[in-house]
Amino acid sequence: MFSGSHGLASRAIFMKKVIATTEAPAAVGPYSQAIALGNLLFAAGQIPLDPSTGEIVGADVTAQTERVCQNIAAVLKANGMTFANVVKTTVFLTDLANFAAMNAVYSKYFTEPYPARSTIQVAGLPRGSQVEIEIIAAT
Numbered sequence: 001m002f003s004g005s006h007g008l009a010s011r012a013i014f015m016k017k018v019i020a021t022t023e024a025p026a027a028v029g030p031y032s033q034a035i036a037l038g039n040l041l042f043a044a045g046q047i048p049l050d051p052s053t054g055e056i057v058g059a060d061v062t063a064q065t066e067r068v069c070q071n072i073a074a075v076l077k078a079n080g081m082t083f084a085n086v087v088k089t090t091v092f093l094t095d096l097a098n099f100a101a102m103n104a105v106y107s108k109y110f111t112e113p114y115p116a117r118s119t120i121q122v123a124g125l126p127r128g129s130q131v132e133i134e135i136i137a138a139t
Helices: 004-013 061-078 096-109
Strands: 016-019 034-037 040-043 086-093 116-121 131-138
Touching (some): 040 061, 086 096, 096 131
Antiparallel strands (some): 034 040
């Protein structure tokens, strides 16, 4: 894949770096909180887990989205980034009827220029969560 005199330099640019922080919930399976690759950050989906207890926070989608965004902020911070670096989000909701409530919280964290976004209704999410958000960020 890498050849010629630029091989070593290219390999250094594209080395994966695991991003992990105790300020966000620990991965509970064979995945990383996030992977940095060059100037990109690919973050695992965040659900509303309190990082100190490992328990779901919030009975409604508003409180859950708030916790999800706090977890995202912690992962971004661990890579020296903020919400301004986010270029793409994917939002998973167990009920699209909760879209407006999720969006009200989302808009407090993601500001113009807004990242591209997909929102998908799913049959279920881990631990009975009502919302999960994953992000891609760039410097």
